[in-house]
Amino acid sequence: MKLLSEAAESGLRATVWLAQHPDQSFKVREIAEAIHAAPGYLVKVLQHLTRAGIVAARRGIQGGITLVRSADELTALDVINAIDPIERITTCPLRLTSHRHSLCPLHQRIDRGLETIEETFRSVTIAQLMESAESSQSSCQLLCGSSSESLGS
Numbered sequence: 001m002k003l004l005s006e007a008a009e010s011g012l013r014a015t016v017w018l019a020q021h022p023d024q025s026f027k028v029r030e031i032a033e034a035i036h037a038a039p040g041y042l043v044k045v046l047q048h049l050t051r052a053g054i055v056a057a058r059r060g061i062q063g064g065i066t067l068v069r070s071a072d073e074l075t076a077l078d079v080i081n082a083i084d085p086i087e088r089i090t091t092c093p094l095r096l097t098s099h100r101h102s103l104c105p106l107h108q109r110i111d112r113g114l115e116t117i118e119e120t121f122r123s124v125t126i127a128q129l130m131e132s133a134e135s136s137q138s139s140c141q142l143l144c145g146s147s148s149e150s151l152g153s
Contacts, residue, residue: 003117005084010037011045012129015054015079019071019126025064045083052082071130077121086121088114 004012013035018026028046032039046065049055056068069078080086089111092099103111 004080007041007045007048008080008084010035010042011049011079011083012076013037014042014045015049015067015074015126016129018055018065018067019074019130022067022071025058025062025066027064031065048083049079052078054079054082071127072125074126075122076124076126076129077118079126080121086114086118088118 014031014037017031017034026034028043029039031037031046032042035042037045046055046057050057054067054069054074056066058064058066089103089107092102092104092107094104094107096104099107102108
């Protein structure tokens, strides 16, 4: 089971890479090459980040993609939620009549686990991921699913 979708992982990699190049604009192809993603796929991911106000896109020869949120304030959860939020359990998937109004004990525990995962992503800023990518690969591998090489370090 994969914790994050490919889109969310690509969004995290792109956001961290853009944060490593503050106040600069890049073409989608440049970002895709830097983070080892297909440009056509990355466009869709960047559209989600643009709608969420995390990046800005400007057309034209001088245009490109720019990170507009501060890496110190932007969390991994902000990026994930913009692309493919972690799905919490609100009704019992077993659909038992006795569980109609509340989650069964198993799904209560699973949902608490998902809450912990969300809180973990909420507690990590993009700036912290950048520091992790520069000092060691382990944190970024955990959160981004990639090596620091793919983040452009």
